[in-house]
Amino acid sequence: MLANGTWSDVDISFVANGLAAKPITLRPQTPGKAIIAGKSTLRLSGRHLIVRDLVFRGGHPLGEAAIVTRIGPRWAEDTRLTGIVIEQFSNPDRRKEDHWVALYGRNIQFDHSHIEGKQNAGATFVVVRLPGWPLDNRIRIERNYFGPRPLLGSNTGETIRIGTSEESLSASNSIIERNIFERCDGEVEIVSIKSGGNVIRGNLFLRSQGAVVLRHGNGNLVEANVFLGMGAANTGGIRVINRDQTVRNNYLEGLAGTNFTAALSVMNGVPNSVINRYHQVVGGEIANNTLIEPSAILFGAGASAERSAAPTGIGLASNLVVAGKTPAPFRIDAPTSGIRFSGNVTDVAAPADAGFTQRSVALRRAGNGLLYPVDPALVATGAPRNLIKPRRAEVGPQWYRLAASDKVAPVTLKVLPSGSAQALVAAVTSAPDGAVIDLGSGQFELDQTLPVRRRLTLTGNRARLSFRAETLFAVEEGGSLTLRGLEISGKASPLAAGNAVIRSAPRAMLTNYTIDIADSRFTDLAGSAGFDLIATTPGTFAARIRIAASEISDLSGTVVAAAAERGSAGLYPAELVELERLQLTRVGTIADVLRQGTDESTFGPRVSLADSQINDSGALRLSGVQVTQVAGNRFVRSGGIAVTHSVGEPLTRITGNSFIATPPPVVTELHFTGPARAEIRDNQSQ
Numbered sequence: 001m002l003a004n005g006t007w008s009d010v011d012i013s014f015v016a017n018g019l020a021a022k023p024i025t026l027r028p029q030t031p032g033k034a035i036i037a038g039k040s041t042l043r044l045s046g047r048h049l050i051v052r053d054l055v056f057r058g059g060h061p062l063g064e065a066a067i068v069t070r071i072g073p074r075w076a077e078d079t080r081l082t083g084i085v086i087e088q089f090s091n092p093d094r095r096k097e098d099h100w101v102a103l104y105g106r107n108i109q110f111d112h113s114h115i116e117g118k119q120n121a122g123a124t125f126v127v128v129r130l131p132g133w134p135l136d137n138r139i140r141i142e143r144n145y146f147g148p149r150p151l152l153g154s155n156t157g158e159t160i161r162i163g164t165s166e167e168s169l170s171a172s173n174s175i176i177e178r179n180i181f182e183r184c185d186g187e188v189e190i191v192s193i194k195s196g197g198n199v200i201r202g203n204l205f206l207r208s209q210g211a212v213v214l215r216h217g218n219g220n221l222v223e224a225n226v227f228l229g230m231g232a233a234n235t236g237g238i239r240v241i242n243r244d245q246t247v248r249n250n251y252l253e254g255l256a257g258t259n260f261t262a263a264l265s266v267m268n269g270v271p272n273s274v275i276n277r278y279h280q281v282v283g284g285e286i287a288n289n290t291l292i293e294p295s296a297i298l299f300g301a302g303a304s305a306e307r308s309a310a311p312t313g314i315g316l317a318s319n320l321v322v323a324g325k326t327p328a329p330f331r332i333d334a335p336t337s338g339i340r341f342s343g344n345v346t347d348v349a350a351p352a353d354a355g356f357t358q359r360s361v362a363l364r365r366a367g368n369g370l371l372y373p374v375d376p377a378l379v380a381t382g383a384p385r386n387l388i389k390p391r392r393a394e395v396g397p398q399w400y401r402l403a404a405s406d407k408v409a410p411v412t413l414k415v416l417p418s419g420s421a422q423a424l425v426a427a428v429t430s431a432p433d434g435a436v437i438d439l440g441s442g443q444f445e446l447d448q449t450l451p452v453r454r455r456l457t458l459t460g461n462r463a464r465l466s467f468r469a470e471t472l473f474a475v476e477e478g479g480s481l482t483l484r485g486l487e488i489s490g491k492a493s494p495l496a497a498g499n500a501v502i503r504s505a506p507r508a509m510l511t512n513y514t515i516d517i518a519d520s521r522f523t524d525l526a527g528s529a530g531f532d533l534i535a536t537t538p539g540t541f542a543a544r545i546r547i548a549a550s551e552i553s554d555l556s557g558t559v560v561a562a563a564a565e566r567g568s569a570g571l572y573p574a575e576l577v578e579l580e581r582l583q584l585t586r587v588g589t590i591a592d593v594l595r596q597g598t599d600e601s602t603f604g605p606r607v608s609l610a611d612s613q614i615n616d617s618g619a620l621r622l623s624g625v626q627v628t629q630v631a632g633n634r635f636v637r638s639g640g641i642a643v644t645h646s647v648g649e650p651l652t653r654i655t656g657n658s659f660i661a662t663p664p665p666v667v668t669e670l671h672f673t674g675p676a677r678a679e680i681r682d683n684q685s686q
């Protein structure tokens with residue numbers, strides 16, 4: 001028994017052999033009252049062990065994981081971990097890779113636990129299968145709450161992974177059952193199955209970006225799960241690869257994901273694939289699934305010169321697709337002659353080779369919260385009536401029931417006396433999370449950088465700020481910045497290269513930040529070379545950078561400089577960059593966004609520039625961006641648009657712009673061998 005209180009920097013080895021009738025238990029004095037903090041780990045080996053009601057909070061794992069069921073070459077089996085809470089346990093460097101739970105051995109149950117908010121690299125929960133170790137694992141992951149995992153911005157942001165490619169042709173026979181996954185957004189895989197014989201049953205995936213992916217291994221079963229995307233970007237369903245997979249009786253509603261996060265995708269394989277690429281889909285069945293308002297259903301997804309083996313021998317039967325207001329979701333990228341279609345129904349025009357009968361389908365929401373056809377003739381089409389999604393009260397520890405929330409503090413409002421730079425510094429450094437600081441029409445001359453350590457809004461009625469530091473705002477851990485109605489001048493800034501109005505931290509930052517600027521003016525930012533408006537830094541990640549309805553003039557550097565990350569891991573510093581209704585005059589570069597490498601695990605970066613007037617300025621430079629939308633802008637005597645496509649299926653639309661004394665857009669492909677994949681239309685050049 002661990003005494004109540006905080007146990008910091010502990011390396012606990014729980015080594016014992018109990019009996020089935022007499023297991024040996026490690027538990028706190030009171031459930032939830034022994035907190036493991038600091039740099040700590042709990043390692044287990046032996047048989048018939050129980051660990052219950054422990055909390056890991058306020059630290060990060062020592063070694064490979066917070067909980068590991070092995071010590072050196074000895075593993076644990078016939079063991080149960082229950083009522084575990086792990087939160088606020090991320091390595092402070094987001095690029096450092098570790099796990100929260102790493103299960104080796106066999107016959108381990110992990111249940112009624114609460115796992116929320118891993119921010120650094122590394123899958124949250126892994127089942128590890130090494131050569132010569134137990135492969136027939138029989139791990140049971142049941143009735144847990146997997147809470148929000150923010151976008152990682154690289155691979156290894158999975159919530160659960162079972163196995164790795166090396167041993168994936170053997171069966172793990174593990175079960176993931178009746179868990180809730182809420183906003184598990186880390187990367188394109190929420191659950192990554194890399195072994196055979198697993199069951200994913202009766203779970204609820206709530207507003208989570210990504211998909212359940214049968215990445216490697218054969219003979220897995222995905223059934224009776226409920227996916228509710230609520231129309232949120234990148235929310236996906238099930239991606240099928242490999243042999244003899246069964247996907248049945250699932251309900252998927254409001255999933256807005258496309259490509260790798262489509263509501264349903266059956267991928268193309270690589271002929272004679274090596275173990276870690278894509279094996280062909282052979283055999284299996286996809287039956288009695290309901291898909292309501294899906295953005296994408298793909299057959300032969302990912303088809304390319306390399307992924308040229310179309311699905312074969314798989315059945316697609318009695319599925320129901322109701323598109324409602326969404327446009328036609330079906331996309332067929334490879335021959336479907338190897339797919340047996342029968343009894344599938346949809347309300348939209350499906351391509352003939354998608355094997356769906358088209359008819360209208362009226363729906364009614366049933367007592368279980370899910371939509372079903374009113375017409376009794378469709379009673380056997382789509383998901384069964386007896387689906388019951390797990391309730392919040394039946395997952396996680398009984399003694400710990402916090403619902404996911406944004407936990408925004410109540411907003412306070414301060415009106416500063418005009419001209420008091422000291423008062424502004426004091427307000428910014430002491431303001432609570434979520435505070436709004438109102439600068440009115442004041443004028444402020446600042447001698448120092450303002451640190452942004454919480455979510456802050458500065459608003460004004462054309463309040464004027466100038467600064468004598470190299471940077472006006474420094475976004476630090478936990479900070480996010482919103483600006484409204486400000487006029488910011490760089491005239492007083494020192495004549496040093498690399499100045500910026502806003503800069504993220506020089507060291508790695510764990511928490512994703514946002515910058516949101518509207519109705520503001522930025523002037524006199526060309527006194528030194530490379531003066532940026534927003535400068536991002538390596539090891540930090542902006543979930544969103546938005547500048548709207550603002551004027552920027554005489555900036556020698558870049559409005560959004562987001563090219564600081566380098567290397568094949570595919571890191572990038574900002575997920576969403578949104579620029580709209582801007583007036584840019586004599587600006588060095590509009591935006592510079594770079595993502596290197598060939599990894600396909602992320603949603604972004606995504607960049608848009610809309611309805612803006614750009615005069616006598618440099619280019620918009622994008623490389624490795626996944627979604628680019630440039631529409632309704634007027635470029636005059638400027639550098640135009642340079643887009644470089646890397647891997648995946650980048651979507652680039654450049655429409656309705658005028659280019660006056662400005663070169664036309666240039667789209668370059670790094671890997672794809674056909675003509676550049678971009679929609680460039682309705683633009684005018686003079």
Ligand code: CA
Pocket residue numbers: 155156157158187189192601
């Ligand atoms: Ca992955």
